[in-house]
Amino acid sequence: MKLANRRIFVLLLAQFIAPSPFIAAAPESASASILGRQYIRVADWAQKSGLEVHWVKQDETLQLSNSRFKIRLTVNSSDSDVNGVSVRLLFPVAIRNGAPYLTQLDAEDTLRPILFPPANRPGAKIKTICLDPGHGGNDPGYKVGDKEEKKFTLLLAQELRDQLAKAGFKVSLTRTSDKKIELPMRPELAKRRGADLFISLHFNAFPQKTVQGTEVYCLTPAGAPSSNARGEGAGAGSFPGNRYNDKNMFLAYQMQKSLTKSLAVEDRGVHRARFWVLRDATMPAVLIEGGFLSHPVEGRKIGDPGYRRQMARAIADAVTAYKRQVEQGR
Numbered sequence: 001m002k003l004a005n006r007r008i009f010v011l012l013l014a015q016f017i018a019p020s021p022f023i024a025a026a027p028e029s030a031s032a033s034i035l036g037r038q039y040i041r042v043a044d045w046a047q048k049s050g051l052e053v054h055w056v057k058q059d060e061t062l063q064l065s066n067s068r069f070k071i072r073l074t075v076n077s078s079d080s081d082v083n084g085v086s087v088r089l090l091f092p093v094a095i096r097n098g099a100p101y102l103t104q105l106d107a108e109d110t111l112r113p114i115l116f117p118p119a120n121r122p123g124a125k126i127k128t129i130c131l132d133p134g135h136g137g138n139d140p141g142y143k144v145g146d147k148e149e150k151k152f153t154l155l156l157a158q159e160l161r162d163q164l165a166k167a168g169f170k171v172s173l174t175r176t177s178d179k180k181i182e183l184p185m186r187p188e189l190a191k192r193r194g195a196d197l198f199i200s201l202h203f204n205a206f207p208q209k210t211v212q213g214t215e216v217y218c219l220t221p222a223g224a225p226s227s228n229a230r231g232e233g234a235g236a237g238s239f240p241g242n243r244y245n246d247k248n249m250f251l252a253y254q255m256q257k258s259l260t261k262s263l264a265v266e267d268r269g270v271h272r273a274r275f276w277v278l279r280d281a282t283m284p285a286v287l288i289e290g291g292f293l294s295h296p297v298e299g300r301k302i303g304d305p306g307y308r309r310q311m312a313r314a315i316a317d318a319v320t321a322y323k324r325q326v327e328q329g330r
């Protein structure tokens with residue numbers, strides 16, 4: 001064997017012996033308790049979900065994919081990416097004996113609803129949308145210079161109301177003027193008005209002026225921590241809104257996808273929180289943080305009616321996308 005040939009042979013052999021980048025599912029140790037939490041092997045869950053798994057970077061970044069989805073997971077991180085949209089997991093991905101694991105909660109309540117959209121019972125239509133412009137009256141929300149959050153949440157809600165009405169929805173607002181509405185009253189109003197979805201609208205601010213982008217929140221499932229530090233009523237219990245864990249997540253994902261794709265804003269991801277308005281909602285609910293008033297460019301855009309119209313269109317498109325998939329029934 002000539003030297004060159006031998007080198008090729010060794011290379012081929014090395015490839016043959018080297019572990020395949022594809023991670024095969026095996027029956028043993030399919031689930032594990034890590035730090036007292038139930039984890040399942042990513043390979044097993046992926047196989048069950050019709051996804052192929054491989055390491056993008058060995059022991060660091062994983063990709064799960066099929067013809068419709070591309071999911072990126074990172075070992076020891078709660079960051080994930082589903083078709084280019086950032087989704088914050090409840091718990092970090094773990095690795096044991098070289099195999100990556102995901103919590104049962106994330107498999108069931110974070111990723112599954114995105115891959116397999118939940119369905120309404122046959123005939124149950126999504127007709128009435130309750131919009132909740134954040135803050136109002138003596139609660140201005142964030143204040144940046146002369147900009148008050150409460151003003152822009154109402155302007156966005158009014159624009160969104162018009163667009164949703166044009167798309168054939170019945171729309172109701174928790175407030176139509178600069179009035180304070182107590183937090184528990186907001187989901188209560190949605191319930192009284194027979195809303196099928198509840199959408200709370202907010203804008204953000206941060207001392208560091210470079211921070212920008214949109215984020216969408218849905219209710220934290222029982223037994224998991226919220227991904228923000230300022231969630232009201234912290235606690236890991238179950239709330240009325242937890243009945244809709246799967247629909248909450250699917251709606252939040254549709255929102256963040258539509259906002260980031262059509263506005264070209266920074267994708268700060270889908271997050272979980274136990275905000276009052278999400279906890280007590282008796283229908284699928286999300287809270288949208290539409291951007292940072294404190295960012296010089298984004299803050300200016302939020303003040304622009306044309307930009308708010310675009311944002312309202314992105315939200316209305318997400319409602320329509322949600323409706324189309326959830327109404328298909330089983």
Ligand SMILES: [Zn+2]
Binds near residue numbers: 135141201202
């Ligand atoms: Zn707010």
